[in-house]
Amino acid sequence: MCAMSNAGRTTYAVEGFVLRTEPAKKSRNRGKAHARVLLARIDAAIARQSGRDITDLTDEELIADLRRHQERG
Amino acid sequence: MQDDDFFVNVKLSERQEADYRLIRSLIRTGGDLSPFYRKSDTGDWLLKTRTVLHLHLGGAASNAILYVVQYPGHVLFIGIDTHVHLDDVPVGKQLPIGGRKRFQAELQLAHEDDANRLARSVASVKAGKPKPG
Numbered sequence: 667m668c669a670m671s672n673a674g675r676t677t678y679a680v681e682g683f684v685l686r687t688e689p690a691k692k693s694r695n696r697g698k699a700h701a702r703v704l705l706a707r708i709d710a711a712i713a714r715q716s717g718r719d720i721t722d723l724t725d726e727e728l729i730a731d732l733r734r735h736q737e738r739g
Numbered sequence: 740m741q742d743d744d745f746f747v748n749v750k751l752s753e754r755q756e757a758d759y760r761l762i763r764s765l766i767r768t769g770g771d772l773s774p775f776y777r778k779s780d781t782g783d784w785l786l787k788t789r790t791v792l793h794l795h796l797g798g799a800a801s802n803a804i805l806y807v808v809q810y811p812g813h814v815l816f817i818g819i820d821t822h823v824h825l826d827d828v829p830v831g832k833q834l835p836i837g838g839r840k841r842f843q844a845e846l847q848l849a850h851e852d853d854a855n856r857l858a859r860s861v862a863s864v865k866a867g868k869p870k871p872g
Binding site: 717718719720721725728729731732735736738 | 740741742743745746747749750751756759760763767815816819838841842845
């Protein structure tokens with residue numbers, strides 16, 4: 667994770683995502699700022715896992731996937 | 740795109756499976772989905788209140804419904820079920836929303852990432868611009 671100062675804000679690049687915190691002046695203690703960055707990092711990890719691209723599945727793979735969900739349901 | 744919580748609660752016939760395949764192909768190529776859509780007589784409250792579109796698999800009278808949400812660049816498949824979510828009070832109250840929220844957060848992050856990249860690009864162009872005079 668790297669941090670850069672950007673017009674009073676801190677920009678964090680986390681696992682490919684760019685996340686901006688609140689302006690540094692509002693962060694009165696380091697603990698809060700740290701917590702916020704960690705939270706952003708967790709959100710990024712969740713976001714990367716959300717949804718599944720089925721665009722490139724072949725028709726057979728798509729139907730096999732559909733039947734797997736059907737069996738679970 | 741398929742929701743993380745995608746579900747299938749209906750046993751589908753071959754025709755319904757073929758329609759599912761066709762809908763995916765039409766979305767990929769920008770085709771017309773209107774043959775799969777039938778607005779209910781009392782108005783489509785699921786679409787109006789939760790932006791969830793329902794598409795009939797296997798004909799307009801079918802009780803196998805594909806629930807989807809449309810975004811500017813994506814279509815999210817929520818699940819396949821009967822009319823139950825259209826008949827719920829309030830409509831769609833049992834549809835899972837966790838996967839959808841995560842998906843929307845991902846879109847938001849991608850948008851912000853693009854906006855940041857654009858801002859950096861503009862700043863670098865401005866910085867390299869020769870001073871007048």
